[in-house]
Amino acid sequence: MGTDVDAFLGQLARHLRPQVGKLAGLLLQRLNDELPELSEEADIAALNLEETAQHITAFLDLLETHPDAGASKAPPIALEGGRLYARRGIPVSRVLRGYRIGHLSLLELLQAEAPRLTDDWHMIHLASMRLVTIGFDYVDRSSEEVVAAYQEERDRLLQRRLALTNRASKRIGTTLDVTRTAEELTEVCTEDFADLVTVDLFDSALDETGMGSAEALTQRRVAQRSVLDGCPESLLRIDEAHSYPDESEPVRALTTGQPVLHHIAGTEMPTWMAPSESHGRVLRTLGLHSVLLVPLHARGDTLGLVQFARHRTSTPFDDDDLLLAREIVSRAAVSIDNARRYTHERSTALTLQRTLLPRHTVRQSAVETASRYLPAGSRAGVGGDWYDVIPLSGARVALVVGDVVGRGLHAAATMGRLRTAVRAFADIDLMPDELLTHLDDVVIRMQREESRDGGETSATCLYAIYDPVSRRCSLASAGHIPPTVVILPTTGDATRISSVGELPEVPIGPPLGLGGLPFETAEFELPEGSLMALHTDGLIAGRTRDVDLGLATLHDVLTSAPESLEETCDQLLTALLPGHPADDVALLVARTRTLDPGHVAAIDLPSDPAAVSGARRFASDALAAWGLEEASFVTELIVSELVTNAIRYGKSPVQLRLILQSTLTCEVSDAGSTTPHLRRARIFDEGGRGLLLVAQLTERWGTRHHRQGKVIWAEQALPADSGQAKATGSTD
Structure with a gap:
């Protein structure tokens, strides 16, 4: 009876072989209804149709020639499909579900065709049981091979991504310099990812004053690198300003903030890549076939645009490459933004620092x-x-x-x-x-x-x-x-x-x-x-x-x-x-420097109000010796007020000292610690106006304390036509 069942299954396979295309369409229609994501893209849909037809053919071959074969293998195109699903990021669970749905649908179609060849329901029942056994064995073995191909491709992609991202994390952002960081990005990505990498930044990002916007798309080429000497793919040179045409894909990437994957078919060459016919011929000769456009985006701001191009590498960019480029550019954007912010902060801090430091020292002796x-x-x-x-x-x-x-x-x-x-x-x-x-x-x-x-x-x-x-x-x-x-x-x-x-x-x-x-x-x-x-x-x-x-x-x-x-x-x-x-x-x-002793005059005074007149005479004589007779009246008044206060409110010993430098300083010291203060004298007050007069007649005055007491001092400018040159010439 087993031989009869095998013969019937072989007859069934020969009967359905001319209908492989129709069967593939029916299976694919059900698969698309259940799992539409497996056929959203044109290349995947075309591969699914071919793969389904080859699976049906392989299963019919198995029924017709080797119904007991345990070494059934999936068609090569199925392994190619598994790798493609891996590159597109489709979960393996969805792929396996697609296999189960497809093979179950095929078994249902085969079982539906069996009554057309015989009315022996016992034979039909036995054939159905055998179909289920052979079908599940084929599904298990073929899906295992597809999963292995899928996982191998995912491992390869992950290793490649990890290796590239690891290099990028180590080599991009080693300095807090915007230009050098952009150069590091081009160096890393032209090793085994792209054949040309360019980095354009908004002028505002380079000036550290603001960020770029969709309304100001003028950029500056800060870095570019090619696997070819001289970078023939680019007409721009470093530090050259430019802008992309309106409605072009670079502008779309900048305005939307979303990366763009662009494949170049045949002799097509976008104007934003080849603004002139001669440059278009250069790019076509090089074989440029795909480009990635990834905006530099960090902390909510768009800094510029990075372009990745392939021509020497035959494999075009795919969605996984786009994700990888986006991840690397995202890291580089943070490094560039860090460098920009650091440069701005350092420049601001340095400007503040230099502003706060003294530019010119004050003239003193x-x-x-x-x-x-x-x-x-x-x-x-x-x-x-x-x-x-x-x-x-x-x-x-x-x-x-x-x-x-x-x-x-x-x-x-x-x-x-x-x-x-x-x-x-x-x-x-x-x-x-x-x-x-x-x-x-x-x-x-x-x-x-x-x-x-x-x-x-x-x-x-x-x-x-x-x-x-x-x-x-x-x-x-x-x-x-x-x-x-x-x-x-x-x-x-x-x-x-x-x-x-x-x-x-x-x-x-x-x-x-x-x-x-x-x-x-x-x-x-x-x-x-x-x-x-x-x-x-x-x-x-x-x-x-x-x-x-x-x-x-x-x-x-x-x-x-x-x-x-x-x-x-x-x-x-x-x-x-x-x-x-x-x-x-x-x-x-x-x-x-040492002040000439001839520019200092000092006298000790008794703590007696009668000493005030002697202090005035001493000051007058010192000014006469210095050729400053014009300042005598004001100086005597200052001396009188300061000495009187020291004798009245201070403690002995009291000393008067006159110092001649770029200004004339009058100092009165005593052993007291009481600090004098300006106060407002009333109409009938007999005192309280001395320090007010001193403050009005001098440029500045004050009090300083030391271990033995205090010093009250007052400075006044020298007369313009006095002997100032003689008095200060040796000290300035």
Whole structure:
């Protein structure tokens, strides 16, 4: 009976063989109704029709010749279809469902045809049972082969994608430079993905001022790379501006933000790729056949457009390539946007930094200064280093250098706030340790005002005061490197002043922002012509450089420093920073001066109101000796008011001192701590107008406190036709 069933199945196969095309159409129609996604694209639909016909033919061959064969194989086109489904991203479960539906439909058609050949229902029943057995065996074996081909293709695609994305993640975005990042994208993708890669960016993205839009489609070619020398596929050159024609596919990609896959058929060549006929011939000769257009999109903004083209690679781009290109471009867009934002922030921070730093030092007679500020390299970012030169009362000068922890706009803005605070505290003539204590309070308040996400605010600062009259220098440090001081005596033998030499050790206090810890002021004497270098740690410290070696080099350069301080700064930077600094550098070099004793007149006064007239005579005689008789009336009035206040409200000893430099300064010191204040005198008040007169007659006045008491001072401008040149010529 088995032989009869086999013979009947062979007869059935021969009967249906002429109807293979019709059967394939019927099966494909049912398959499309159940799984329309398997035939949405023309190439897949054509392959499905051919594959279905070959499956029917293979099954009929199996029925006719080898009904018991266990080594049945799927047609080669079925394996090709499995690979195509894998490339198109169709889930394997849908493919297997398609196989089950197709073979079940084929069995139903065969069973429906059996009664046409015989009316023996027993034979029909046996044939149906045999068909089911053979059919399921064929489905199992063929689907296994198709799944294996599908998985092999998916593995190959995944390995290729992983390898390319891994290279892209490692090699794209290694620098915070927009152009270099674009170049890295072209280098990675022309190795085994595309034959030509171009990157166009909107000018607004390159200017770091805004983003591109659909209304402003002018772009600039920032990078391009080809597998061919000279990049013959592109008419554009690097940094050349251009725009694509309206309604072209690049414009569509930019306006919609969606990537475009474009296949070039035959001699067709889009005008946006070949604006001239001659260039079109070049592209056709090269065999350009497919292009990917992928917008550079990051954080909601469109930066530009990337083009991928193939001509030497015979396989055209497909949807999977489009997904891969989109993923790589997305990563590159973030890197480019990071570089753009970093460049913009760094430029803003650097502009803010340079704006807040002093452009020109105020003319004063205490020291000669020169300074430099160098921002860190592009990766490190702008920090919060600063320096300042602040004229003080009594011909003194304050030298400041500081460093805010952190980088970027926040550090630069914090630096500006601290520099302003230092100037405000310097204006009330605080001692260095007292000034740092108040500055520490400012930083602590800033920490409380800052959000917790902003990080902790901290800084270091060195504040020094030099007095050209006494040649005394007093300084205090809040976590900052002490200055390097070099004395250059007339003998020419340079001696470095250090903590173990002629100067007392400079105590380094805690950084600003810790609170509750004291600062100390160190005082020492500096001969005229001494060099003092104040700097941040970026000048001497580095990853491959020892701090002690840096300090030794700094000392050696200062020891043989030229007369020009500007040249000294240049020599220091050349010796200590041969390349780009890894950290910000603030450098302030000062050469001390001594005020001519002939420009200072001082007298001790008894704590007696009768001494006021003697003080006026002393001031008048000093002005006569300086050729400033015209200033006598105002100066005597100032002296009278200040001395009277000191005798009446202060404590002995009382001293009057006149200092002639670019201005005329009158100082009255006493041992009291009471600070005078301006007040409004009523009509019948007998006093209270003295300081008001002083304020009206002078350019500025104030009070400074010291360990032994206080000093009230007032400055007035010198008469234009006086002996000013004679008085200041030796000190400026």
